[in-house]
Amino acid sequence: MRPRPLPPVLLFGLVPVGAWFIVRPFLDPIPPLPALYTSFGFSVFALLATLYIIPAVGPAFIKANLKGIDLLKTDKTPVPESQGLVAAAVYILLLILFIPFAFSDSIATFANAKKKPEGISVIEFPHYQLSVYLSSLLSLLIATMLGFLDDVFDIRWRHKIPIPIIASIPLLMVYYAERGNTDVVVPIPLRFIFGNLVNLGPLYYVYMSLLSTFATNSFNILAGINGAEVSQALIIALSVILNDLLYLPWPLDFRIPLHLLGYRADVEVGGVYSAGMAYGSRELVERHLFSLYFMLPLVAVCIGFMYHNWYPARAFPGDTLCYVTGMAFAVVGIQAHFSKTLLLFFIPQIFNFLLSCPQLFGLVPCPRHRVPRFDHNTNLLHPSKTLFLKPPSQLTTFVLGTMSTLGLTELTRHPTNGTILEANNLTILNWFLLRLGPMNEKRLVQVLMCSQVAGSLLAFTVRYGLAGLVYDGNRR
Amino acid sequence: MRPRPLPPVLLFGLVPVGAWFIVRPFLDPIPPLPALYTSFGFSVFALLATLYIIPAVGPAFIKANLKGIDLLKTDKTPVPESQGLVAAAVYILLLILFIPFAFSDSIATFANAKKKPEGISVIEFPHYQLSVYLSSLLSLLIATMLGFLDDVFDIRWRHKIPIPIIASIPLLMVYYAERGNTDVVVPIPLRFIFGNLVNLGPLYYVYMSLLSTFATNSFNILAGINGAEVSQALIIALSVILNDLLYLPWPLDFRIPLHLLGYRADVEVGGVYSAGMAYGSRELVERHLFSLYFMLPLVAVCIGFMYHNWYPARAFPGDTLCYVTGMAFAVVGIQAHFSKTLLLFFIPQIFNFLLSCPQLFGLVPCPRHRVPRFDHNTNLLHPSKTLFLKPPSQLTTFVLGTMSTLGLTELTRHPTNGTILEANNLTILNWFLLRLGPMNEKRLVQVLMCSQVAGSLLAFTVRYGLAGLVYDGNRR
Numbered sequence: 010m011r012p013r014p015l016p017p018v019l020l021f022g023l024v025p026v027g028a029w030f031i032v033r034p035f036l037d038p039i040p041p042l043p044a045l046y047t048s049f050g051f052s053v054f055a056l057l058a059t060l061y062i063i064p065a066v067g068p069a070f071i072k073a074n075l076k077g078i079d080l081l082k083t084d085k086t087p088v089p090e091s092q093g094l095v096a097a098a099v100y101i102l103l104l105i106l107f108i109p110f111a112f113s114d115s116i117a118t119f120a121n122a123k124k125k126p127e128g129i130s131v132i133e134f135p136h137y138q139l140s141v142y143l144s145s146l147l148s149l150l151i152a153t154m155l156g157f158l159d160d161v162f163d164i165r166w167r168h169k170i171p172i173p174i175i176a177s178i179p180l181l182m183v184y185y186a187e188r189g190n191t192d193v194v195v196p197i198p199l200r201f202i203f204g205n206l207v208n209l210g211p212l213y214y215v216y217m218s219l220l221s222t223f224a225t226n227s228f229n230i231l232a233g234i235n236g237a238e239v240s241q242a243l244i245i246a247l248s249v250i251l252n253d254l255l256y257l258p259w260p261l262d263f264r265i266p267l268h269l270l271g272y273r274a275d276v277e278v279g280g281v282y283s284a285g286m287a288y289g290s291r292e293l294v295e296r297h298l299f300s301l302y303f304m305l306p307l308v309a310v311c312i313g314f315m316y317h318n319w320y321p322a323r324a325f326p327g328d329t330l331c332y333v334t335g336m337a338f339a340v341v342g343i344q345a346h347f348s349k350t351l352l353l354f355f356i357p358q359i360f361n362f363l364l365s366c367p368q369l370f371g372l373v374p375c376p377r378h379r380v381p382r383f384d385h386n387t388n389l390l391h392p393s394k395t396l397f398l399k400p401p402s403q404l405t406t407f408v409l410g411t412m413s414t415l416g417l418t419e420l421t422r423h424p425t426n427g428t429i430l431e432a433n434n435l436t437i438l439n440w441f442l443l444r445l446g447p448m449n450e451k452r453l454v455q456v457l458m459c460s461q462v463a464g465s466l467l468a469f470t471v472r473y474g475l476a477g478l479v480y481d482g483n484r485r
Numbered sequence: 486m487r488p489r490p491l492p493p494v495l496l497f498g499l500v501p502v503g504a505w506f507i508v509r510p511f512l513d514p515i516p517p518l519p520a521l522y523t524s525f526g527f528s529v530f531a532l533l534a535t536l537y538i539i540p541a542v543g544p545a546f547i548k549a550n551l552k553g554i555d556l557l558k559t560d561k562t563p564v565p566e567s568q569g570l571v572a573a574a575v576y577i578l579l580l581i582l583f584i585p586f587a588f589s590d591s592i593a594t595f596a597n598a599k600k601k602p603e604g605i606s607v608i609e610f611p612h613y614q615l616s617v618y619l620s621s622l623l624s625l626l627i628a629t630m631l632g633f634l635d636d637v638f639d640i641r642w643r644h645k646i647p648i649p650i651i652a653s654i655p656l657l658m659v660y661y662a663e664r665g666n667t668d669v670v671v672p673i674p675l676r677f678i679f680g681n682l683v684n685l686g687p688l689y690y691v692y693m694s695l696l697s698t699f700a701t702n703s704f705n706i707l708a709g710i711n712g713a714e715v716s717q718a719l720i721i722a723l724s725v726i727l728n729d730l731l732y733l734p735w736p737l738d739f740r741i742p743l744h745l746l747g748y749r750a751d752v753e754v755g756g757v758y759s760a761g762m763a764y765g766s767r768e769l770v771e772r773h774l775f776s777l778y779f780m781l782p783l784v785a786v787c788i789g790f791m792y793h794n795w796y797p798a799r800a801f802p803g804d805t806l807c808y809v810t811g812m813a814f815a816v817v818g819i820q821a822h823f824s825k826t827l828l829l830f831f832i833p834q835i836f837n838f839l840l841s842c843p844q845l846f847g848l849v850p851c852p853r854h855r856v857p858r859f860d861h862n863t864n865l866l867h868p869s870k871t872l873f874l875k876p877p878s879q880l881t882t883f884v885l886g887t888m889s890t891l892g893l894t895e896l897t898r899h900p901t902n903g904t905i906l907e908a909n910n911l912t913i914l915n916w917f918l919l920r921l922g923p924m925n926e927k928r929l930v931q932v933l934m935c936s937q938v939a940g941s942l943l944a945f946t947v948r949y950g951l952a953g954l955v956y957d958g959n960r961r
Binding site: 059070073074105106140143144147150154157162163177181186314 | 504545548549550551578580583584585587588615616619620622623626627629630635637638639651655658661662663664844
């Protein structure tokens with residue numbers, strides 16, 4: 010199968026755009042957030058690099074035996090596998106090259122020499138942030154490495170669940186060495202027990218590593234159809250960016266029209282600093298800038314990868330892509346202190362994880378692949394089944410019975426004694442096929458993407474609409 | 486071939502030793518350099534981990550097609566290749582786990598609360614060093630990653646020479662962001678032209694990346710016999726450690742007996758601080774501590790790896806080991822500011838590089854493998870030859886003629902017209918075989934190790950005996 014063609018006009022059109030954004034911070038008048046321009050410019054190049062490198066190195070991947078057969082196609086030509094490695098490499102390399110733009114004294118000095126614009130301008134990034142940034146890069150790189158080792162050595166899935174914990178060690182170590190805050194704000198209804206703040210101490214570190222593990226593995230178990238892994242990452246990254254943008258200083262006042270929902274107290278945005286939801290707090294602006302620095306290039310490499318991974322896929326992500334994107338979200342959630350908001354963007358993943366629990370924890374047999382079943386004649390996907398070789402236990406029967414009643418799975422029972430013989434594999438993809446009927450692979454990934462977008466809309470509603478019920482302005 | 490057996494007594498004997506060194510900094514009286522104890526304790530565990538993990542994962546490597554046939558053996562059983570990855574992973578993981586011990590405020594506070602010992606004690610490591618340490622880890626990790634990719638994708642050697650430059654990017658970026666010093670001290674005889682200090686500016690960055698490239702590739706081209714790569718790294722690491730120890734505060738006064746050589750001015754060591762060659766400079770002590778933190782675990786993983794890589798090898802290093810060890814030396818040379826001293830420890834590698842130049846730069850044909858030729862009957866190694874398929878150019882004839890006269894290679898000439906038909910491959914290993922006669926593989930690696938030790942002895946003589954001629958006390 011030949012790689013998807015790339016219009017050369019893209020290259021010629023985007024190179025000057027990217028270059029302009031990189032050069033812009035050095036031109037008068039200095040923009041208020043110069044490094045953000047650079048980050049955007051770098052992201053344009055990240056997109057181009059991913060678009061062009063992935064097809065170029067495809068044959069080398071196949072030669073090195075990094076290839077897979079698409080289970081849901083009639084065409085059995087091997088497709089390069091683990092090409093998420095290219096996206097990860099481009100992503101991390103650009104984040105490293107970005108260091109002097111975000112942290113260099115000399116660039117800050119250059120900028121400070123000029124007249125400062127009004128309002129909040131984050132020209133000089135605080136220096137202690139450099140070690141935080143570097144530890145994040147280390148974690149991303151370890152995640153990439155482990156993802157690739159997983160692809161090469163084909164680690165069994167039960168063994169690989171704790172792998173992201175290893176990747177989160179640099180985050181934890183530097184957080185500890187920098188005497189990171191382990192306090193969390195207590196929701197209002199619980200304050201009469203715990204007070205305003207509670208110090209989680211070592212539990213905070215457990216929380217951080219669990220967040221990495223969840224973010225990584227939740228992508229890994231929602232996979233198997235063309236574009237599934239990368240589209241989830243893309244939509245979550247875009248949601249994070251949208252959330253970050255609310256906290257940046259803007260040249261215009263804006264407010265979220267929450268009075269329509271009946272709230273008003275903590276949504277007075279803008280003001281003298283025009284600083285969006287940051288209420289003039291420089292620290293909040295810095296945190297969300299930090300998040301943007303990681304998310305903008307991530308969106309770029311995801312788009313680039315998706316172009317080749319879209320149905321019918323010319324490149325497979327491998328575990329590498331799941332590991333690195335999951336880790337990137339964990340990094341920004343932890344380092345920029347919005348892990349609760351972040352988890353809200355994972356609603357489809359959380360649903361899929363809860364749905365999968367009976368199979369993950371051994372109540373229901375778990376075959377190696379739980380991807381939907383492909384019908385060669387109609388080109389449609391149907392829910393795949395797991396077979397009970399021996400009669401299920403009472404607990405399993407009860408759990409599956411309940412799930413079947415809730416419409417989450419479909420059971421085949423023995424015609425006479427009613428024992429469960431088969432059940433749909435418990436994934437969100439099979440559930441979509443069960444509820445919406447058989448569809449082709451491209452449509453299924455579009456449904457998945459719609460559910461992700463719907464999840465993000467719900468997340469924003471909860472975060473800015475309902476969070477006022479349980480948190481006051483004292484947010485972290 | 487079965488892995489070399491490991492005595493369990495080693496495990497039981499070394500675990501308490503390592504544990505004691507890790508716990509020691511928390512016991513009264515606090516030692517003057519507490520983190521150094523931890524580093525030593527971690528190194529003991531690094532040794533054990535490498536010793537036990539390498540044979541354990543061997544079958545997985547063979548299954549993942551990471552295997553090689555030993556060219557210089559009659560036994561053609563495949564041996565696991567790229568197992569330097571295990572050494573690199575253990576090394577980097579322990580360096581990450583070491584972060585809180587070296588940089589944590591809370592441990593320093595604990596130590597400061599106790600009575601301070603006299604003299605220089607580096608309990609609290611300067612905080613800005615954390616980003617330097619993290620950038621070093623990033624470079625090591627990228628080197629590991631690229632080494633492993635090189636093993637998997639089998640990159641052509643001409644393409645891989647610049648790869649270490651990519652790995653040195655984090656070093657360069659953070660050096661720049663931290664406004665690193667780009668001044669170098671000018672040797673006395675040249676000061677009338679340049680003054681005492683000369684600012685290399687951007688050239689300093691070129692120098693740093695070239696140092697990484699050289700350190701990495703010089704191991705890569707001096708390879709091919711069991712134990713060659715790892716023994717070079719081991720002896721250089723031990724030499725660096727010996728050099729570092731000269732700068733630490735010791736409970737005893739000492740001086741290098743250079744008066745025997747006729748010098749005295751700048752070798753007054755010890756004094757009130759008992760600080761060795763550091764002349765009471767806290768900064769020099771810190772730099773050499775930094776170097777020790779990287780070198781102690783490196784020695785440990787090298788010993789562990791060498792146990793399995795020793796003749797007849799049960800594990801091959803792959804390019805991964807060369808990349809990670811070379812990068813480790815570049816990191817300490819650059820970050821602890823003793824790159825010139827470091828290069829002195831590379832005398833055999835520099836000799837091998839110069840010897841290889843005619844083949845590297847295409848004057849003389851370069852076959853894929855330049856390892857010595859193995860004689861199955863006698864079990865001895867002989868110099869391998871490169872064949873001239875077409876008559877060599879005049880320049881090549883002149884260069885090879887000169888080298889032959891100097892005894893560096895052996896030529897086979899056409900009996901009538903004298904054109905060169907064959908030449909010994911230009912490596913230090915073939916040169917040893919040429920000068921010392923055929924020998925078996927184990928003896929050859931021992932000769933190589935002796936030459937490395939002799940090189941280090943020469944290096945120490947030059948550094949502490951002769952450097953006084955061209956540098957005064959104003960060292961960097």
